[in-house]
Amino acid sequence: MKIEEIRDLLNAKLLTGEDLLDREVFSACASDLMSDILSYVKKQTVLLTSLTNAHVIKMAEILDVTAIVFVGGRTPAQEIVDMAKKMGIAVLATEYTMYEACGRLYSAGLPGCTRES
Amino acid sequence: MTGGYYSIEQVFHVKAGDFASAGEASSQIKKILKQLGIDSTLVRRVSIAAYEAEMNLVIHSVGGELKLKVTPQSIVVTAEDKGPGIPDIDLAMQEGYSTAPEIARELGFGAGMGLPNIKRCADRLNIQSKVGEGTLLEIYFDIKAR
Ligand SMILES: Nc1ncnc2c1ncn2[C@@H]1O[C@H](COP(=O)(O)OP(=O)(O)O)[C@@H](O)[C@H]1O
Ligand SMILES: [Mg+2]
Numbered sequence: 001m002k003i004e005e006i007r008d009l010l011n012a013k014l015l016t017g018e019d020l021l022d023r024e025v026f027s028a029c030a031s032d033l034m035s036d037i038l039s040y041v042k043k044q045t046v047l048l049t050s051l052t053n054a055h056v057i058k059m060a061e062i063l064d065v066t067a068i069v070f071v072g073g074r075t076p077a078q079e080i081v082d083m084a085k086k087m088g089i090a091v092l093a094t095e096y097t098m099y100e101a102c103g104r105l106y107s108a109g110l111p112g113c114t115r116e117s
Numbered sequence: 118m119t120g121g122y123y124s125i126e127q128v129f130h131v132k133a134g135d136f137a138s139a140g141e142a143s144s145q146i147k148k149i150l151k152q153l154g155i156d157s158t159l160v161r162r163v164s165i166a167a168y169e170a171e172m173n174l175v176i177h178s179v180g181g182e183l184k185l186k187v188t189p190q191s192i193v194v195t196a197e198d199k200g201p202g203i204p205d206i207d208l209a210m211q212e213g214y215s216t217a218p219e220i221a222r223e224l225g226f227g228a229g230m231g232l233p234n235i236k237r238c239a240d241r242l243n244i245q246s247k248v249g250e251g252t253l254l255e256i257y258f259d260i261k262a263r
Binding site for chain 1: 136139140143144147157161164165168169172224225226227228229230231233234237
């Protein structure tokens with residue numbers, strides 16, 4: 001699923017990553033626990049979270065996450081967006097809650113991440 | 118890796134409670150491994166383990182060192198601190214066990230998955246700890262001949 005499609009399905013605002021809109025992701029992971037994310041996320045994944053601190057971006061870099069969606073109407077500080085921009089990670093913000101955002105992507109055919117062996 | 122012999126060792130100092138710069142050592146480690154042309158799946162595994170180990174130094178220890186050692190055959194990440202030590206290593210290794218303080222939990226840490234994640238990423242893991250003395254984590258990765 002392309003980032004562009006995720007943006008549209010979630011009626012999300014793209015905070016950075018205009019050049020990444022046609023990048024493809026193959027799975028999604030949703031959590032507010034860093035270590036959960038670290039054990040589930042695969043390459044070319046979109047991460048859904050309500051955590052908006054700088055650690056999310058640092059971790060996304062470690063994991064090569066393609067895009068981050070902040071759910072529930074949370075918007076990160078500009079410096080967080082700038083950090084992601086430098087790392088080439090797309091950042092989106094949606095008003096949908098975690099539950100609804102996940103449901104929308106899943107119904108559209110985007111599978112979840114399973115834990116790496 | 119084919120050809121070139123190399124062996125590098127790099128030490129990063131990790132300060133206790135310093136959330137602002139937490140994660141920088143692992144980010145450096147990832148960059149170094151990428152530059153060495155290490156396979157991207159392996160780089161990922163090492164980076165995840167290094168990140169968890171670094172965060173443990175920040176959150177749980179009095180501070181310590183994260184060390185990267187790369188030879189043509191293996192990658193070793195070592196995390197060493199001077200305290201407070203882990204009273205029960207088996208318990209600490211259990212998924213979900215965490216003594217992380219509220220300040221760390223607010224940031225999303227403290228799932229109690231760090232040590233299990235490290236174990237899952239590594240080819241071998243050695244943990245030694247003594248209360249009042251400190252903790253030593255040696256995380257081994259094999260570089261398979263291709
Ligand atoms: N370097 C360390 N020094 C002292 N205690 C530690 C250290 N690393 C881990 N621990 C202990 O082991 C527990 C489990 O660690 P971990 O699996 O990484 O989970 P978390 O960091 O989320 O608590 C920690 O909550 C802490 O009690
Ligand atoms: Mg931990």
